Amino acid sequence: MIMVATRRTVELVLTLFVASLVVFGALYLVPGGPIAYLVHGQVTTPQTVARITAEYHLNEAFVPRYWHWLTGLFQGNFGTSLIYHESASALIAPRIGITALLVIVAALETCVIGAVIGLVSALRGGAVDGLLTTLTTIGVGIPAFAAAAVLIEVFGVTLGWFPVSGAGTGFGGHLQHVVLPATALAVSSLAYMARLTRASVRQERQREYVETAAAGGLTMRQTVRRHILRNSAPSMLTAAGVSFVGLMASEVVVENAFGVNGLGSLLVQAVGAKDFAVVQILILFYVACFMVVNTITDLLALKLDPRLMAAAEGGS
Amino acid sequence: MTAIDVAARLPRRRRKPRTWSHRVAIGSGIVIGLIIVAAVFAPLIAPDNPNAISLGSQFAPSSAAHLLGTDASGRDILSRLLYGARPALIGPTVAVLVAAMLATLLAVLCAWLGGWFDRIISRAIDILFAFPGVLLALLAAAVFGAGFVASILAVGIAEVPYIARVIRTEAMRQRSRPYIEGALVQGFASPAVIVRHLIPNLMPTVITQIALSFGYVIMNLAAISYLGLGIQPPNADWGSMVSDGQSSIIQGYPEEALYAAACIVVLVVAFTLLGDHVARRLESRR
Numbered sequence: 195m196i197m198v199a200t201r202r203t204v205e206l207v208l209t210l211f212v213a214s215l216v217v218f219g220a221l222y223l224v225p226g227g228p229i230a231y232l233v234h235g236q237v238t239t240p241q242t243v244a245r246i247t248a249e250y251h252l253n254e255a256f257v258p259r260y261w262h263w264l265t266g267l268f269q270g271n272f273g274t275s276l277i278y279h280e281s282a283s284a285l286i287a288p289r290i291g292i293t294a295l296l297v298i299v300a301a302l303e304t305c306v307i308g309a310v311i312g313l314v315s316a317l318r319g320g321a322v323d324g325l326l327t328t329l330t331t332i333g334v335g336i337p338a339f340a341a342a343a344v345l346i347e348v349f350g351v352t353l354g355w356f357p358v359s360g361a362g363t364g365f366g367g368h369l370q371h372v373v374l375p376a377t378a379l380a381v382s383s384l385a386y387m388a389r390l391t392r393a394s395v396r397q398e399r400q401r402e403y404v405e406t407a408a409a410g411g412l413t414m415r416q417t418v419r420r421h422i423l424r425n426s427a428p429s430m431l432t433a434a435g436v437s438f439v440g441l442m443a444s445e446v447v448v449e450n451a452f453g454v455n456g457l458g459s460l461l462v463q464a465v466g467a468k469d470f471a472v473v474q475i476l477i478l479f480y481v482a483c484f485m486v487v488n489t490i491t492d493l494l495a496l497k498l499d500p501r502l503m504a505a506a507e508g509g510s
Numbered sequence: 511m512t513a514i515d516v517a518a519r520l521p522r523r524r525r526k527p528r529t530w531s532h533r534v535a536i537g538s539g540i541v542i543g544l545i546i547v548a549a550v551f552a553p554l555i556a557p558d559n560p561n562a563i564s565l566g567s568q569f570a571p572s573s574a575a576h577l578l579g580t581d582a583s584g585r586d587i588l589s590r591l592l593y594g595a596r597p598a599l600i601g602p603t604v605a606v607l608v609a610a611m612l613a614t615l616l617a618v619l620c621a622w623l624g625g626w627f628d629r630i631i632s633r634a635i636d637i638l639f640a641f642p643g644v645l646l647a648l649l650a651a652a653v654f655g656a657g658f659v660a661s662i663l664a665v666g667i668a669e670v671p672y673i674a675r676v677i678r679t680e681a682m683r684q685r686s687r688p689y690i691e692g693a694l695v696q697g698f699a700s701p702a703v704i705v706r707h708l709i710p711n712l713m714p715t716v717i718t719q720i721a722l723s724f725g726y727v728i729m730n731l732a733a734i735s736y737l738g739l740g741i742q743p744p745n746a747d748w749g750s751m752v753s754d755g756q757s758s759i760i761q762g763y764p765e766e767a768l769y770a771a772a773c774i775v776v777l778v779v780a781f782t783l784l785g786d787h788v789a790r791r792l793e794s795r796r
Contacts, residue, residue, distance in 0.1 A: 209636065209637050209640060212637050213637060213640055213641070216637070216641075217649065220649055220652075220653050223653055223654075225654070331782070331783070332775065332779050334725075334782065335725060335729070335775055335778035335779040335782055336775050336778075337729045337732055337733055337736075337774060337778070338733070338776075339606040339732075339733060339736045339749075339752055339753070339771075340732075340752060340771035340772075340774055340775055342756070343752050343755070343756055343759065343764070343767040343768060344768065344771065345769045346756065346757050346759050346760070346764075347767075347768060349763065350758060350759075350760070351760060351764070358760065382729075406710075413526050420715055439552065439642060440642070442642070443642035443643070443644040443645055444644070444733070444738075445739060446644060446645070446648070447733045447736060449645065450736075450737060451736075451756065462646060462648070462737050462739075462743040464652070465648050465651050465652045465739065466656070466738070466739070468652060468655075470652060473648070473649065477648065477649055480645055481640050481641060481645065483514075485640050485643070486641070
């Protein structure tokens, strides 16, 4: 276990390192070179050029420059926004909470509702299964912003149950403001989760041990709880991990749909304004988040299934 | 990809479901066909110029002149939806083709060269997995500026690892089969064997992956144009129509956003159902 965990962690760090190289290197792909890009809009006096050159260490070679940036990140120096003239960390800190809350609520909805729909669908069968499968097939194809439009119209405008923009005040206010965005965000991934749960549970149901358990006198309920669920857990967990990646990517879109002033809105504003320091750190942050979550779900799945663990410890 | 593994391992049910799946696939094909017709013949079908602003008739309700009403600038919504089918089809098609070609190239080289080349590319693919399409497209928009082409390329490249991983496994399998060895022993050069024998045998896998990727690519591109970083105004696009229409929802005119959102969902679901069917058919043929 420890060996596998260590190896996955080392892989994670290496992958993050390369991802940071990609995000940093992107600035040098800009047509016209980094200085022209970073100066954009401002009057090109020698002073501004000199200031930007010094700030981004542009007179150094690529490797030391990258090293400056990377070590800076570890010291909490995320660079300075060209637009707000504030440090990127000062921009991120007040926004991170609402984004985290949004993602957590959406992830909870995905896991709980998705798993329940999948289970009901697989165990009930018949018309219920047919209806739920049709709904989840459509659900997987609903992008978060399309769901947002429908939710705003139905629950925001027509019924007036929930606020449709902003972030509210206090934890209760935040939570109330987060319900609709989180639901819009969760629609597609909970449908995905439901489909994978259904497939996995149906597959387990046809195993011989289910018959054996029934022959041994266990009720279906007991068999489901003690055997089928336990065997399906690793694939459900993997499905949750995959859903989370989709969630993080759509989160950026949903914040914009509901005017939630979190990291996603900041990222899109920064992209629009070509505020590169902010873009770099935010993209790296998002990438790091779901790489960490992926590694954790991988390890948990191994922990849940000794057979997978044996394979991971033995091979590759 | 996990979904497919799981689905493939389910016992195959025989008669009825197959015809049902077939019918669903035909239905999806018809829907896609209609959308293609709308896109191709938009100038002939559209009742109005999609970009003609008419400030006198903002938010006009559905009428004979404007079947689906007008938007905040008085533009005919139906016409904009018809024209919007163009980027909705062209963008994902180009992105998926770019992804499939890059992925096939990498996969074939990995299978053929093996060794350190394979290890480096496999590693790079793992890293690319960490960049979802939307984030890669945001990075591309920050570097190259907002635009249709940059967003298509970014979303296409983000799709490469998903396709390449499957094709690489298949290419490895084909590489070790006797027909390749036979062709090489006969004295054909490697490139000839790759182009004439290996790649044709990979095509079912490539087509399956293209079919499965389409839905995701449509959603990613629509999200990018929703954020205003894809196709630029005044060109009609479903993603940007949802975004334009969203502010009107609160004013009580939800039509534009809801119709455009419905179009995207219908297109994605149609491609997903058709893709699943194609994947299952090609899978079961092997």
